[in-house]
Amino acid sequence: MARENKVPVMWDFLSTNPNCSVKEISVAASVGRAYADRIIKEWVRKRFVLVTEKGRGRRPTRFSVCGDNKPSFDSLGKTKRQYKKTIHQKLWNNMKISTFFTFNSLIGPIQGNKNTAKKLVLKLEAADYVRCVFKAKNSLQKNRYQLIRDTGRLVPIIHSNGCWDQNEKKLYPYKVSDLSSHHSGEEAHHDLAG
Known part of the structure; x- marks a missing residue:
């Protein structure tokens, strides 16, 4: 045994x-x-x-x-790991589910912070995971994005020089032109659009 x-x-x-x-x-x-x-x-x-x-x-x-608290075991008897999903992981899961998404549509189901969603999406866009499919022309409209590189279940880790893909064990560097436009955030998309 x-x-x-x-x-x-x-x-x-x-x-x-x-x-x-x-x-x-x-x-x-x-x-x-x-x-x-x-x-x-x-x-x-x-x-x-x-x-x-x-x-x-x-x-x-x-x-x-300790009381009734008991570890769960898999079929081999090993203690199962219980992962707590990070906000980035929850946002990634929502991106994978949605055909198109906005910052607000990503955070709606998870009660997250809009700035966190915005930073993640813009970094993923700079690393060619996400693309903006509709640029807002005024403040009433919202940018719409689409996930174009779905490499697996784990969210890429944001680094200063690119996104580390945990699924492919590979670094996708940021495009230099995208990073400079993202310093001003969504406003940069307004400037580009019109």
Whole structure:
């Protein structure tokens, strides 16, 4: 049995035997002490487990389960990572869903900041991920954009020299002409349009 399959065994032992040490958990689950220690530290960090007695001298540190909070395991027994989506990731997901979008249409469903959406879209435009398909001619109109380079599920990371594509593991540099026009933001599009 692979040691990844032992993680649920470790959790079950800890759940049924409060106030136990890493050594007791590793023996019960038939895993090495270093591996058990690493898993327990992860659970403490994620607040699934708490330290009930700090170790002193020869007495080991003791642990217990924190209430009903329980880690979820995949089919191999590994603890599943639970990612928290960033605002940029949520905006990227909305771009992928929408055929055309404005800054306001991107932030509507996620209750984000318009300036954050604007900065991301303009940087992605400068790196040829997004293109402006309609330039506003007056203040009543809004620029409309379209995602033209959908490389995968992860949002490109904005850097000073370009966008790092996490999906392709590649840097897409900014076009110099686009960056200079974006210093004034959406107003630059008004100037270009008319």
